[in-house]
Amino acid sequence: MAENIPVELPIVDIWTIINSILVILIAYLFIRAITFILVVISERAGQYRITVKMVIPLLKFSIYGIAIYIVLKDILHLGSEQLILFGGLLGAGIGFGLKDLFADIIGGIIITLEKPYQVGDKVKIGDYYGEVSDIGLRATKLVTPDDNLVSAPNYLFFTQAVASANAGAPEMMVVIDLFIDSDSDSVRAIKILKESVATSKYVYISKKRPYTVLMKDFPFYRRLRAKAYVNDLRYEFEFESEVTRRTWIEFSKHGIKAPKVNVMEAGTLSKAG
Amino acid sequence: MNSDKKEPVKEMIGFLDEIAKIQTAIADFECGQNLNIAIISEPFAGKTTILDVIEKMNSEKVTRLSFSSIVKSKEDIKIPENSKRVVIIDDCNFLYERKIGGFENLEYFLRSVVTSSNIFITTWNLYSWNYLDEVFNIGDIFPVQIKLPKFTKDQVKESILSKYEANEIKFEEDVEFEKEKVFEPRKFTISIKPLEKKIHIPYYKLNYSLLKVRLLKKEERVGIEELIFEKIQRISNGNPGVSKIIWNKSLEYPIIKPSKINDVSFNIDLDYKESFVLFLILSMKSINSDELSEILGPDFQVDKIIFRLSNQGLIAVDDVSCNIKPEALKSIADFLKKLRLVW
Numbered sequence: 084m085a086e087n088i089p090v091e092l093p094i095v096d097i098w099t100i101i102n103s104i105l106v107i108l109i110a111y112l113f114i115r116a117i118t119f120i121l122v123v124i125s126e127r128a129g130q131y132r133i134t135v136k137m138v139i140p141l142l143k144f145s146i147y148g149i150a151i152y153i154v155l156k157d158i159l160h161l162g163s164e165q166l167i168l169f170g171g172l173l174g175a176g177i178g179f180g181l182k183d184l185f186a187d188i189i190g191g192i193i194i195t196l197e198k199p200y201q202v203g204d205k206v207k208i209g210d211y212y213g214e215v216s217d218i219g220l221r222a223t224k225l226v227t228p229d230d231n232l233v234s235a236p237n238y239l240f241f242t243q244a245v246a247s248a249n250a251g252a253p254e255m256m257v258v259i260d261l262f263i264d265s266d267s268d269s270v271r272a273i274k275i276l277k278e279s280v281a282t283s284k285y286v287y288i289s290k291k292r293p294y295t296v297l298m299k300d301f302p303f304y305r306r307l308r309a310k311a312y313v314n315d316l317r318y319e320f321e322f323e324s325e326v327t328r329r330t331w332i333e334f335s336k337h338g339i340k341a342p343k344v345n346v347m348e349a350g351t352l353s354k355a356g
Numbered sequence: 357m358n359s360d361k362k363e364p365v366k367e368m369i370g371f372l373d374e375i376a377k378i379q380t381a382i383a384d385f386e387c388g389q390n391l392n393i394a395i396i397s398e399p400f401a402g403k404t405t406i407l408d409v410i411e412k413m414n415s416e417k418v419t420r421l422s423f424s425s426i427v428k429s430k431e432d433i434k435i436p437e438n439s440k441r442v443v444i445i446d447d448c449n450f451l452y453e454r455k456i457g458g459f460e461n462l463e464y465f466l467r468s469v470v471t472s473s474n475i476f477i478t479t480w481n482l483y484s485w486n487y488l489d490e491v492f493n494i495g496d497i498f499p500v501q502i503k504l505p506k507f508t509k510d511q512v513k514e515s516i517l518s519k520y521e522a523n524e525i526k527f528e529e530d531v532e533f534e535k536e537k538v539f540e541p542r543k544f545t546i547s548i549k550p551l552e553k554k555i556h557i558p559y560y561k562l563n564y565s566l567l568k569v570r571l572l573k574k575e576e577r578v579g580i581e582e583l584i585f586e587k588i589q590r591i592s593n594g595n596p597g598v599s600k601i602i603w604n605k606s607l608e609y610p611i612i613k614p615s616k617i618n619d620v621s622f623n624i625d626l627d628y629k630e631s632f633v634l635f636l637i638l639s640m641k642s643i644n645s646d647e648l649s650e651i652l653g654p655d656f657q658v659d660k661i662i663f664r665l666s667n668q669g670l671i672a673v674d675d676v677s678c679n680i681k682p683e684a685l686k687s688i689a690d691f692l693k694k695l696r697l698v699w
Contacts, residue, residue, distance in 0.1 A: 129694025252697065278456045281491045284632040287696055288490040314696035318628075329653075333456045 103154045110150035115141050125203075130253050132315075134205035137152045137251070140195045140202060140218035147220060183238065187221040190237030194218055198251070199240065205248040205255055205316050208235045214317065228320060248316065254287045255316040259309040259323050259329060267339040269298055269305055275337070279330040285322035287314035301336070304342035368409050369410035369515040371402060374502045378410055378477060381500050382417075382442060385475040392469060392476045394448075394498035396485045398689065399641040400597025401504045403479035407446055407583070418442045423450035425677075426640070426647050433465050435472060444477045449640055455651045466497055466579065483639040483689075486699050506594025512582060512595040515596055517601050527581040530613040531652045538567050542621070552661040559622075567623050580614065587617050591683070605683075622687035624668060628695070635697040637671055637678050638688055644677040 118139050125135035140255035155161050161169060195218060200206045204215050206225070211233045213225035222234040239245075259280075260269075263272055277296045280286055288294055294311035313322040368375065374395070380389045397403050411418050419439035427433055427450050433441060452462040462682045469476050480488075507515065508631065517525065539560035588606075592598035606617040628635065636651060637643055649658045662678055665671045670684045680688065692698040 127694070130696055275456055278459065282454045282456060282458065284628070284697075287699070289699060290490070329456060 085128045102158045106150050106153050106158065110146050114146050116143055117146075132253055133201055133249075133251055136202040137198070140191070143219070144192060144195050147157055164237050183236070184221065185243070186238035187236050190240045191218060191220050191223075194237060194240055199245050200247040203253075203316075204251065205319065207246040207248075208239055209243050211235060215307065253320065254292060254312040254314055256310055257313050257319055257322050259326050260312075261307045261309075261327065262304050262342050263307060263334070264340040264342050265300075265304055267305075267334075268337065271337055272305075272307060272334060272339045273298060275333045275339070276307050276309050276326075278328050279326050279333065280309050283311075283322060283326050283329075285313050285315075285325065287312045304318075334348065358606055363629055368405075368690050369407055369518060370507055370511045371504065373443065374406060374504060374508055375409060375413075377500065378406075379413070381477075382414060382475065385441070390473075391500045392498045393478065393500040393502065394485065394495075395477070395502045396480045396482050397479075397504035398482045398595065399638070399680055400595050400601070401482075402596050403504065404446055405596075406504070407477070407479060411444055416440075417573070418444055420444040420446070422446040423448070426450050426453055426643070427461050430461060433461060433468070435468055435474065439474065441474050443472075443474045446479050447481070448478045449481040451570070452488065452648070453651050454487075454636060455653075458651065459492070466492070466494065469497055476517060481639055481641055483635070483698055487639065490699060507589065507596050507599065508594065509582070509585050509589040512589045512592070512594070512596065512599045513581075516585075516588075516600060524610055525607075526611045527579075527584055528611050528613050529580045530615050538563050549690055570680075584612060584614055584617065587590065587614060587619070591617070591619055591686075593686045595682075595685065598671060598685055601682040618683075620669075620683055622669065622684050622691075624670065624691045626664070626668070626691075629656055630661050630664055631692060631695050631697060633658070634665055634670060634688060635692050637665070638680055638685075638692065638698070642677045642679045648678070 121135055121139050121142075126131045128135050150159070155169070159165075194200070200215055200223075202215050202218055205213070206215055208223065208225065211225055211227060213227035213231075213233060214224070215223060216226050216232070217224040218237075222236050225233045225235060227233055261272075261276065263269065273296050279293075280294050280296070281288065286294070288311070292312040294309070297308045299306045299308070309326065311322075311326075313319055378393055378395075381393050384391060388628070393407055393603050395403050407420070411420055417440045419436065419442070421433075421435075421443070423446065424433075433451065448465070451465050452459050476498075485494070485559060495501060505649060540563050542561045543556040543558055588599050588602050592602055602617060603612075606612060608616065631655065633648065633652065636648060645658055645662055648662075649656070662671070662673060665678070666673050669686055670681060672681050689698060
């Protein structure tokens, strides 16, 4: 028969609580300060912007880890038996309702270590698309193209596919579609679109990051698709808009027209059918 | 100094390997192998000087063309029918404009090069070359690519002093220089956008040349002359043209003092559009505002941007054109690299 061994609980007085709060507060302020400094440095680091920002979640988890260790060991003076008891209570807590929070924290640690995405990446998590602005203990914050701040719980990483458009690189591919009338001069249209992409102020071209323009014939119109890299993923939409605008100005000079509206609808219907 | 009396290569300081490479390509061409040459460098780095030497060395067989502004007509790039077998063309970066429809002259020129039986020795602005090589693979047409190396301190010294008699220049130590510190106080500016405020954080920048002198040479007394050229080489980043300009600005003939060599640090504060205009000027070295307006279109307030660039000491504007300021060259290139406008 198992014998019950009494575990002596630490004495928690007001100073213990104040000290614990102080440690957590210092850790929080320290993280805020270090995050601010690293963000400033990253903005000046040019192509290494995302590399510098990658350090932020790693530091955050380490600092919080150290703070919790200090609280448990040096302030509450928990021994091994008390830690086991604490573990048991934590297990019960997880079972009774903290499991989502725990899954978020574990998710955050795995995201930090495995790096499926990093701070600064453009990602799609669930229904949301945007730039990762922060990877916190509980949630990943995304800034959407509409400038909404979305907090996606870290556990989504376990249950949903996460797409990163740039995978840690400062540049990312942008696909720009333009539709022209079948009777328009498509050779000239391709040349114009190519030059529009190549001369954009946002484009980034290298041997590893080439650009291309493809054409596809549909029953009543033609689609021109440009694939090129924007030099900084934050200019994704400006790049797309600039290329589209400049290309259409040039198209109109050369009599290249957009498909008629009813033709586009017919094409969409035939495709759906 | 009367340069005509000397052999051209003897009067040349630095670039001897590069000249040898070009001469080998010309010799190979005479044996039937046509390897067109691209001499590539940043502005002021000596491309034209090399062409001058090559022209003098091969005066019997060379036809030379030069562009000083953006080429507007194919007529300007037609290779004369009576041209000699070696065609030298300076500043080929003026053959294109970074706009839709701005590559026709370049394409025409490249077609002329590949269908010609001549050998072409061309010079290109480094930043234009890098752009065109990624977009048009122009490197395929110019298999011999010579990127001009940076000058060492000794080469800077030799090239500057070559036009003076021995002991003509007096190198003087001065009190101000003694006050120079290994760690120079600077200010780092951070913009806090929500508050629309700027914070200036003081920091210390390492003075490399002084540290090198004081540490590597173990406080040994180094000649003031060496120290001066080390400083000029560092500020100019080994660019011979910039070195000479810094020298001329610092010299109070016949005296030069270390404290008079101004180590200007450019704290460039530009938005993206302004940076792009700066890139266009850098990639051409010199361009007029009408040409800029034509390239950039109505979205850009070119005059305002030129004013801003000029105000920050990055470009010099005269009646004809906007020119990169030599002393700002390194800061500009570093800044544009960070923005990934320079590849």
